[in-house]
Amino acid sequence: MSDGEPLVRWQWIGDHAGELADYTGVHLRLGLLPVLFGLIVSVPLGIACHRWRWLYAPVLTVTNILYSIPSLALFMIFVRYTGLTERTVMIPLTLYTLSVLVPNVVDGLASVPEPVRQAATALGFGPVRRVVQVELPIAVPVVIAGVRVAAVSSISLVAVGQLIGQGGLGYYITRGLQLDFPTPIVTAIVLIMLLALTTDALLVLAQRLLTPWSRNKVTSS
Amino acid sequence: MNDFLNQVRLVGDWLTSSQQWHGDDGIPHRLAEHLTYSGVSLLFAALIGLAFGLLVGHTGRGAFAVASVANLARAIPTFGLVVLVVTLAGLSTTPVLVALVALAIPPILINTFEGVRGVDPVTRDAARGVGMTEWEVLIRVEVPMSLPLILLGLRIAAIQVVATATVAAYPGLGGLGRFIVDGLSRNDYQLVIGGSAVVVLLALVVQIVFTALRRVVVSPGLRVSASRS
Numbered sequence: 345m346s347d348g349e350p351l352v353r354w355q356w357i358g359d360h361a362g363e364l365a366d367y368t369g370v371h372l373r374l375g376l377l378p379v380l381f382g383l384i385v386s387v388p389l390g391i392a393c394h395r396w397r398w399l400y401a402p403v404l405t406v407t408n409i410l411y412s413i414p415s416l417a418l419f420m421i422f423v424r425y426t427g428l429t430e431r432t433v434m435i436p437l438t439l440y441t442l443s444v445l446v447p448n449v450v451d452g453l454a455s456v457p458e459p460v461r462q463a464a465t466a467l468g469f470g471p472v473r474r475v476v477q478v479e480l481p482i483a484v485p486v487v488i489a490g491v492r493v494a495a496v497s498s499i500s501l502v503a504v505g506q507l508i509g510q511g512g513l514g515y516y517i518t519r520g521l522q523l524d525f526p527t528p529i530v531t532a533i534v535l536i537m538l539l540a541l542t543t544d545a546l547l548v549l550a551q552r553l554l555t556p557w558s559r560n561k562v563t564s565s
Numbered sequence: 566m567n568d569f570l571n572q573v574r575l576v577g578d579w580l581t582s583s584q585q586w587h588g589d590d591g592i593p594h595r596l597a598e599h600l601t602y603s604g605v606s607l608l609f610a611a612l613i614g615l616a617f618g619l620l621v622g623h624t625g626r627g628a629f630a631v632a633s634v635a636n637l638a639r640a641i642p643t644f645g646l647v648v649l650v651v652t653l654a655g656l657s658t659t660p661v662l663v664a665l666v667a668l669a670i671p672p673i674l675i676n677t678f679e680g681v682r683g684v685d686p687v688t689r690d691a692a693r694g695v696g697m698t699e700w701e702v703l704i705r706v707e708v709p710m711s712l713p714l715i716l717l718g719l720r721i722a723a724i725q726v727v728a729t730a731t732v733a734a735y736p737g738l739g740g741l742g743r744f745i746v747d748g749l750s751r752n753d754y755q756l757v758i759g760g761s762a763v764v765v766l767l768a769l770v771v772q773i774v775f776t777a778l779r780r781v782v783v784s785p786g787l788r789v790s791a792s793r794s
Contacts, residue, residue, distance in 0.1 A: 351653075412772045414728035416745055417764035420757050424572060496639045503642040504732055507749065517645045521736055526652050533645040540640035 353527045360528075364513075368535060371512025375499035376543070378434045382441030382494060387487075389442075390449025391475055403446060411443035415504045423508060433505035440501070441494040448490025452483025485558060488551040492544050499540040503532070572758060579759030590743070592763060598739035599767065602730040606662050607723055610669030614718070618677025622711070623703050631678050638671035643729040651736035661733055668729060669722040676718025680711025712783045720775040727771060731764055741767065 357364070393400040410418075418436040426432045456479045464478040480487075503514030511517070513532040520529035579585060585592050621627045646664050654660035684707050692706040708715070734742025744760025747753070 409769065409772055412724045412727075412768040413765050414731040414768060416728070416731045416742060417761035417768075420745055420761040421765075424568070424754075424758070493639070496636075500640055500642040503644045506644075507732070507735060507746070514642070514644065517642070517648050518735070521648050521652055524652065526649060529645060529649045529652060533642055533649060536642045536645065537637075537640045541637070544636070544640075 349526065351526055352530050356527045357531055364516075364531065364535065367513050367515055368539065371499070371502055371514075371536065372539060374430060374433055374502045374505065374510065374512045375437070375539070376495060378437035378498050379441055379491060379495045381434070381438040382445050383491065385438070386442055386445035386449050387480075390446050390453065393446065393450050394453040400450060407439075407443040407446055410439045415440075415501055416507060419505060419508055428508050428510065430510050432508055433502065433510045437498050437501060441498060444490045444494045444497075445487075448486050449483065452486030453479055455486055456482045481555070484555050485551055488547055488554075492547045495543050495547065496540040499543060500536055503536060575755050576759050576762045579755050580762070585759070595739060595741050595743055596763070596767070599727070599730055599741045602658070602662060602665065602733070602738075602740055603723070603726045606665035606669055606730075607719075607726050609666045610722055610726075611673055611719060613666070614670045614673030614722070615677055615715070618674045618715075618718075619681060619703060619708070621674075622678040622681025623699070623707060625682070628678070628682070631674055635671045635675035638668065641668065643668055643725065644732045644735070647729060647733050648736050651738075656737045658738065661738055665726055665729055665733075669726050672721040672725065673715075673718040676714045676721070677711065680714030680718075681707045683714070684710045709784055710787065713779070713787060716775060716779050716783070720771075723771050723775070724768070727764075727767060 389403060393403055415436055418439070419432055422432045422435055426435065453475075460478065460482065461474070464474045469478060502512045503517055505511040506514030506518050513536050516528035516532035520526060520532070580592075588594065618631070621631050646668065647661055650660045650664045681703075688706060688710070689702060692702045697705065730738075730740050731742035731745070734740055734746040741760060741764050744763065745757050748756030748758075748760060
């Protein structure tokens with residue numbers, strides 16, 4: 345960086361506001377769709393692990409191994425099959441969310457008090473209806489605690505996707521390095537953190553709305 | 566399936582060609598760089614994270630600050646931070662290592678804190694009741710009981726450090742990420758996938774080390790309740 349270059353040139357941000365908004369939208373899509381897909385996989389998988397305990401250990405081993413693989417390497421493995429597309433970023437990010445979401449679904453279901461389970465059975469709920477209408481709603485706070493962690497990590501990881509040309513706001517990180525110009529990098533970091541923290545706050549709000557009965561209790565990650 | 570076998574063959578050819586095993590751009594040198602970056606930053610992060618985590622967990626003071634730092638830290642795009650550090654400080658190892666340490670502290674800190682805080686107050690009082698000093702309560706009761714969570718924090722930090730050290734190749738550092746980044750810029754797919762394979766292997770080794778560590782250091786009495794990691 346040349347001497348006298350400020351950390352942030354506000355002028356640049358003003359000039360690029362529209363473009364920044366576009367990349368922000370892309371970034372949100374790349375970061376949040378994997379959480380949604382992860383949830384679609386984790387809820388049935390977590391229910392299965394809760395129902396059949398022997399399944400849980402091997403599932404945890406696999407999700408933990410997937411989580412431990414650095415994103416850059418995982419992106420490259422998928423490039424072969426899905427090309428330099430958004431899918432190549434979203435599939436690994438989806439896999440990462442499983443290591444948080446599956447245990448939280450299982451823990452959430454385990455947090456259902458036994459008397460509640462028995463009361464539901466006594467009222468004539470079958471196993472499927474009991475899970476969907478009684479146990480899952482009670483598990484919501486724990487599940488959302490997992491969704492918060494998954495969403496925040498996912499949003500901050502998207503930037504690495506820029507190395508295959510699909511990084512949302514990560515575009516400004518590589519651009520800043522190429523131009524030896526810190527403003528776009530700082531802007532991207534701040535925007536990504538704002539996206540992550542706003543999403544986190546909205547999820548806390550969603551949890552309050554979804555579980556009105558636990559409004560006075562504080563559940564955090 | 567055929568394509569998968571082709572990829573495996575490609576990786577195999579790359580791994581077995583002798584040029585990968587010599588010189589500054591060989592696997593041993595890159596792996597040594599990667600392990601040095603990761604090991605040094607994990608060591609410093611562990612010293613700082615454990616010290617503060619134990620302190621805050623034991624005294625209960627600063628709990629809110631610890632939780633906020635951990636939450637905020639998770640939102641930082643590690644790739645962006647590393648690139649910013651190189652843009653501001655130039656291409657040298659130390660500033661990047663400082664960033665790696667900073668990124669690795671929060672998971673260690675929060676898990677150590679949660680572990681110590683989660684120790685049953687009855688157990689803690691019993692320890693005091695049999696005449697242990699505060700220091701003994703911490704070292705002989707709270708630390709052993711929170712080891713599963715402390716190890717979880719260290720493992721998450723290790724995973725993050727190894728991954729961030731990989732992307733640090735993009736702004737020009739060494740380490741295993743070099744193969745991937747150089748392969749991408751030269752359009753050399755074999756280099757990309759070979760490098761990725763070595764990174765995956767390293768991740769597996771990290772995972773195995775922590776699983777083994779858990780078996781060795783965690784008291785058998787705690788294993789049942791700690792099925793999470």
